[in-house]
Amino acid sequence: MWRVRRPQALSNQPGPPFNAPAARRLRAALGMGPEHVAHDMRASYGLPYVSPDLVVAWERGALTPTSPELTALAGVLWCSPGELIGHPRTLREHRIARGLAPEDVARTVGLELLAYMRMEETDDWRGTDRQSSALAGLLDLSLPDFVTVTGRNPKLAELLRGAVTTRWQAYVRPVGKMLPLDRRLLEDTLQELHQDYQGRMVATLSWGGGGEGSDASGRDFLDRILDLFWIRVSDRSPDGV
Template sequence: MSHPPFSPAQARAARLRIGLTPDHVVSAMAQLGIHLPVQVVTLWESGAVAPSEAELFALANALWCPVPELMGVRPRSLREHRLARQFSAERLALRIGMDVHDYARAENEHRWNGTDRQTLMLADALDLEHGELLRVIGGAGELDGLLRQAVEGRWKQYTASLARLVGAPERRVAQALRTLHAEYGRFNERYMGHLVARSDDARLKEIATERAAWLLALSDRFLHLVGHDARPSP
């Protein structure tokens, strides 16, 4: 497996912030079961080499800082979210009741095949809200597509599918879709109104830009309307 994301500058800054020398760092890591020569800390901070997952976890503990700070990135992928919570792949697989090889395949292939229960447990283990969960497991594309079809056409026929996808009651999903369908309709009414009135191109482009921005945020708006506590049902 490749090395995790790592920021040499952040690691050095974290060490200096609490006044530790490289010797102090390797000593603290040794107490956590990771035994390394002191030169390794310097190599990490210079960017010459990167720590393994186990070394990254131990380094974060030794420096009293969150793992994401040392990663230097905002977690986006399944692996990055796992690392941010200091789970090894084996421990997370055990936590959610999934075969470790199946879990490793999901990370490597960026394709989630877990059951509803495993998905629910994954969200709990990694503390993911539903919008982020969908992005992590690859369901965001399906959500975006269904929502676009719902607001542009007959929204009622998409209620059941969307309720299953986001794990929310059909009643709340229906209310959200009704609201979104009306909002989308108002964009079209404004655009057609200005088109008939032969408004200048600048005004038409302004409305089109507003609608494009609204569509870009459609999934987040929908999840807000149905409630942030929505989770896939086990």
Template structure:
């Protein structure tokens, strides 16, 4: 596996901020079971070398900072979220009940194949809210597509699918879809009313823009209404 993202400048800044020498850093890492010479820390800070995942975890602990700080990024991918939570691939796979090779393939190929239960355990382990979870596992587009079908047509037939997708009770999903379907219907009623009344083009365009903005925010509004994120206990 390739080295994780790492910022030499952030590592040096974190060390200087708490006033440690490279020797003191490696001494702290040794207490965590990672043994190196001070020169290794210097090589990381100068960009000559980069730490492995295990070394990154130990370095963050030794420097009293978060892993994302040393990676100098806001976690977005599945691997980055895993690293931010100090999980090795093996430990996370075990936590969610997935074969480690299957998990590693999902992470490397950006193609999540976990069961509904494994997906909910993943969200719990990584502390992901439903919207972020769907983005991380590549299903945000799927949610948006199903929601648009639901508000534009027969919403009831999509209830079970959406409940599984976001990990929310079907009853709450049904309530959310009913509300959204009604809201979307009111947009159409307003538009057709102004069309029949032969309102000016500017007013029709204004309503169309409002509807487009509403559709853009549809996934987040749905997740809020459904109170998604009910997770089973491991």
């Protein structure tokens, strides 16, 4: 019986963000079972430890393939590695997705390697504005991704919740200091979110007389405030974000 066994060095090696459902779909489309994928990775790519159980673990999201494993898997599934890479979420995942070594990023943004590695490992970006701009350019970060990897999501969410629950006009300046967005675009977006939230609360009170229904509707809106904000910005911006 096969078991998931990988060399210790590989087990500790971080890999790129992995799109497990895509790997499963591609395998099924080829009419291959996990045992066929494992066999081809062993025979054609020199990875003797790959077993059907390991392939299944990847597809279930229990384990993530390393960069060499993902390249071999893509070869077996007749696709590009990019088709198996999920959307990066962390600074490390964005770096790996771009095929860059930590030394490359540290040198380009002007940080000591150990300082950069510490920021990456803790998900706590502490670079200056100039270094942050260099990071965004090097990793080709969209504005939402840049806000995420530099740890600004909690602060932005706090400001947006304040904007929709109180006077949105008071939050144009603080949000604008965080985000390089056109002021008119920002004003329109905050006003729209404020109207949506307040309208939802009024409608819920009218239908149900308040209580738990109203609270739940309001909490759901506030919980999704970041996604709603970026959707509105993208819809209003001709180039997206």
